[in-house]
Amino acid sequence: MACIFCMIANNEIPGKVVYEDDLCTAFLDLSQTTLGHTLVVPKAHVENILEADPKLAGHLFEVVTKLSKQITTNLNAKGCNILSNAGVAADQSVMHFHIHIIPRYDENDGFKMSFVNNQDKYDLDEILDNVILAYDE
Numbered sequence: 001m002a003c004i005f006c007m008i009a010n011n012e013i014p015g016k017v018v019y020e021d022d023l024c025t026a027f028l029d030l031s032q033t034t035l036g037h038t039l040v041v042p043k044a045h046v047e048n049i050l051e052a053d054p055k056l057a058g059h060l061f062e063v064v065t066k067l068s069k070q071i072t073t074n075l076n077a078k079g080c081n082i083l084s085n086a087g088v089a090a091d092q093s094v095m096h097f098h099i100h101i102i103p104r105y106d107e108n109d110g111f112k113m114s115f116v117n118n119q120d121k122y123d124l125d126e127i128l129d130n131v132i133l134a135y136d137e
């Protein structure tokens with residue numbers, strides 16, 4: 001199936017490209033959740049970070065680091081959120097790995113994210129021992 005981000009990243013259809021190199025392309029997100037909302041995507045099709053080679057993901061994060069400083073400074077933003085949704089349960093709607101750079105201006109600028117405090121539901125030692133340290137690649 002044709003992937004819209006493959007096509008934009010490889011210049012097969014036009015996008016508002018902010019940055020490009022051999023491995024990735026950064027372009028403006030159509031929705032512009034906040035002014036300057038940008039996506040950084042690999043040129044090769046990878047569904048999301050859970051499928052990505054760590055070296056490729058590392059390169060994307062290097063580019064995200066540089067661009068987030070450039071975009072935040074040039075647009076006089078006060079900060080930014082960096083986000084990558086992986087899987088439908090995590091609200092991924094385009095199934096091509098992408099990292100959002102969302103410049104932030106104030107708490108009412110269009111982007112909302114909330115972290116519910118569930119600390120009384122879980123045991124941190126149990127999570128560490130049984131879930132994270134037991135993980136074997």
Ligand code: DGP
Binds near residue numbers: 028029
């Ligand atoms: P996510 O929910 O994390 O999969 O975010 C997908 C983002 O992609 C969403 O913010 C809107 C954006 N988007 C969807 N289709 C297009 C498109 O054709 N062009 C551009 N530039 N952005 C798109």
